[in-house]
Amino acid sequence: MDLKDLYRDVILDHNKRPRNFGVLAVPPAHEARGANPLCGDTLRVWVQLDGELVTDVKFEGKGCAISVASASLMTEAAIGHTRAEVQAQFERVHNVFTHHDAPLDPALGKLAALAGVRDFPARVKCASLAWHTLNAALAAADADQPAATPPTVQTE
Amino acid sequence: MAGHTGVAVTASTAANAQPFSAAEVAALRADFPILHQQVNGKPLAYLDNGASAQHPRSVIDAEADYYRHDHSNIHRGVHTLSQRATDAFEAARHKLQRFINARSEREVILTRGTTESINLIAQAWGRSFLQPGDEILVSRLEHHANLVPWQIVACQTGAVVRPIPITLDGEVDFQGFLDLLTPRTRVLALSHVSNSLGTINPIEKFIAVARERGILTVIDGAQAVPHMAVDVQALGCDFYAFSGHKLFGPTGTGVLYGREALLEAMPPWMGGGDMILEVRFEGTTFNTLPHKFEAGTPNIAGFIGLGAAVDYVQRIGLARIAATEEALLHYATAQLLAVPGLRIIGTAPHKAAVISFVVDGIHPHDLGTILDQEGVAVRTGHHCAMPVMEFFDVPATARASFAFYNTPAEIDQLVGALQHARELFC
Numbered sequence: 001m002d003l004k005d006l007y008r009d010v011i012l013d014h015n016k017r018p019r020n021f022g023v024l025a026v027p028p029a030h031e032a033r034g035a036n037p038l039c040g041d042t043l044r045v046w047v048q049l050d051g052e053l054v055t056d057v058k059f060e061g062k063g064c065a066i067s068v069a070s071a072s073l074m075t076e077a078a079i080g081h082t083r084a085e086v087q088a089q090f091e092r093v094h095n096v097f098t099h100h101d102a103p104l105d106p107a108l109g110k111l112a113a114l115a116g117v118r119d120f121p122a123r124v125k126c127a128s129l130a131w132h133t134l135n136a137a138l139a140a141a142d143a144d145q146p147a148a149t150p151p152t153v154q155t156e
Numbered sequence: 157m158a159g160h161t162g163v164a165v166t167a168s169t170a171a172n173a174q175p176f177s178a179a180e181v182a183a184l185r186a187d188f189p190i191l192h193q194q195v196n197g198k199p200l201a202y203l204d205n206g207a208s209a210q211h212p213r214s215v216i217d218a219e220a221d222y223y224r225h226d227h228s229n230i231h232r233g234v235h236t237l238s239q240r241a242t243d244a245f246e247a248a249r250h251k252l253q254r255f256i257n258a259r260s261e262r263e264v265i266l267t268r269g270t271t272e273s274i275n276l277i278a279q280a281w282g283r284s285f286l287q288p289g290d291e292i293l294v295s296r297l298e299h300h301a302n303l304v305p306w307q308i309v310a311c312q313t314g315a316v317v318r319p320i321p322i323t324l325d326g327e328v329d330f331q332g333f334l335d336l337l338t339p340r341t342r343v344l345a346l347s348h349v350s351n352s353l354g355t356i357n358p359i360e361k362f363i364a365v366a367r368e369r370g371i372l373t374v375i376d377g378a379q380a381v382p383h384m385a386v387d388v389q390a391l392g393c394d395f396y397a398f399s400g401h402k403l404f405g406p407t408g409t410g411v412l413y414g415r416e417a418l419l420e421a422m423p424p425w426m427g428g429g430d431m432i433l434e435v436r437f438e439g440t441t442f443n444t445l446p447h448k449f450e451a452g453t454p455n456i457a458g459f460i461g462l463g464a465a466v467d468y469v470q471r472i473g474l475a476r477i478a479a480t481e482e483a484l485l486h487y488a489t490a491q492l493l494a495v496p497g498l499r500i501i502g503t504a505p506h507k508a509a510v511i512s513f514v515v516d517g518i519h520p521h522d523l524g525t526i527l528d529q530e531g532v533a534v535r536t537g538h539h540c541a542m543p544v545m546e547f548f549d550v551p552a553t554a555r556a557s558f559a560f561y562n563t564p565a566e567i568d569q570l571v572g573a574l575q576h577a578r579e580l581f582c
């Protein structure tokens with residue numbers, strides 16, 4: 001195991017300069033919150049929809065390099081895609097995190113940089129938190145969740 | 157007995173105690189099999205003793221020997237093995253009583269750990285004696301184990317929990333405590349040594365004030381007992397709780413010391429076997445102390461191991477342990493402060509060998525992974541002390557916590573690993 005597999009340049013770069021860091025107004029956007037109580041990470045993810053199209057995603061929060069970079073990469077991967085495409089990407093990413101030997105799907109694109117966490121089981125939760133939170137924000141859109149009580153996702 | 161060290165032990169008092177020499181530390185390390193391994197291709201530097209300490213061979217052997225030769229249930233059989241097991245278990249209690257200088261074995265309740273000890277007090281004492289509006293003072297420095305049980309019993313009784321502030325260097329604020337006292341103050345819950353920052357609180361003066369006013373004093377000694385001689389009579393507290401596994405003993409063992417009169421006045425907490433004298437459907441009479449608070453089959457082997465751990469630390473000497481750890485603390489503090497961007501959280505004048513720190517631009521969780529790759533085990537996170545993290549406005553810290561078997565070379569390994577992390581990140 002090499003640390004450089006985990007902390008690839010893409011990860012370090014997105015940690016230092018997170019993309020789409022900020023907030024969206026609710027409504028029209030939808031929000032969910034994520035927390036990793038073990039390490040104290042907290043995350044807020046906003047998603048803006050136009051029908052089936054994800055037009056914008058933003059996030060805010062405190063966390064380790066893996067969780068910040070994963071959230072940042074995720075926003076880039078989601079914006080401008082349909083919900084179905086985002087869902088497919090979620091599943092690909094999830095598969096990478098949870099299957100040690102799964103071959104990397106070329107459709108992952110830049111997200112393949114996250115694959116290093118597979119060798120660091122204690123860190124998978126850091127990487128997956130943002131994705132679960134985005135999922136919850138999309139579910140909130142379906143459920144017409146009141147803005148005052150965004151759903152909260154917790155990793156344990 | 158296995159696990160002899162090559163260290164010549166002389167009686168030493170705290171004042172004149174010398175740190176162990178490098179040769180003595182090497183001999184002591186030989187008693188701890190787990191320390192001699194590679195982690196991620198590097199020699200293990202175990203600097204997470206505050207979370208759980210490692211076991212000398214004599215402790216491991218005491219447990220294994222018990223299972224090989226003497227195991228049976230205790231207090232309930234006339235056969236030979238049961239008698240042997242009972243004797244060994246009660247011998248461990250006796251060692252623990254002497255270790256903390258309790259007046260008698262009736263004052264030494266054996267529990268699963270600090271957490272259970274404090275829950276026992278909160279439930280058995282608190283539910284009986286707390287009234288709505290009574291005030292429980294809990295320091296902001298406490299481990300969640302000395303906070304959450306009080307929140308629970310406050311909900312159950314209508315009592316209220318009030319936080320005692322801490323100072324910027326991470327000590328419980330004595331004046332802040334005095335300012336909080338009211339005629340309704342009933343409980344003071346205070347740690348002897350903070351697990352998150354290492355602060356040694358001057359608990360004697362808090363206890364003196366509390367006693368004068370009839371306030372129950374509950375001291376969390378989990379981080380103190382492994383590192384300094386503790387005399388509960390000299391401290392004068394009502395309750396003192398600690399865990400075996402931080403004292404080089406097995407997990408699932410702990411102690412609750414309580415003043416006998418208080419324990420007598422408290423109803424049992426858990427009911428079941430061992431804690432009764434006579435059971436009828438019309439009514440049950442409870443066993444005498446300490447058994448009244450020990451329902452069910454305990455961790456017999458664990459306490460026999462803990463007895464061996466007490467023997468071990470007494471043989472090598474708590475005063476020398478303390479002197480050795482203090483030297484490690486000074487060395488580590490100086491070395492860590494030389495790392496650019498590193499900030500130590502918790503700078504009280506009196507500290508145990510615990511250093512909590514953050515490094516600019518690197519989240520503690522990332523530090524934990526990088527250090528682990530270098531063979532260095534530290535704890536990262538909130539250390540079960542979220543109010544402390546909130547006070548210092550950090551989400552988490554990295555924490556190195558030392559034992560007498562750690563070496564300056566391991567501290568150098570930690571510092572080298574931190575430099576490595578900085579190269580990667582900064």
Ligand SMILES: Cc1ncc(COP(=O)(O)O)c(C=O)c1O
Nearest residue numbers: 269270271299301351378379399
């Ligand atoms: C100060 C303090 N109190 C309480 C505890 C809880 O101890 P245990 O988990 O052994 O019950 C710990 C251990 O983490 C501690 O350091």
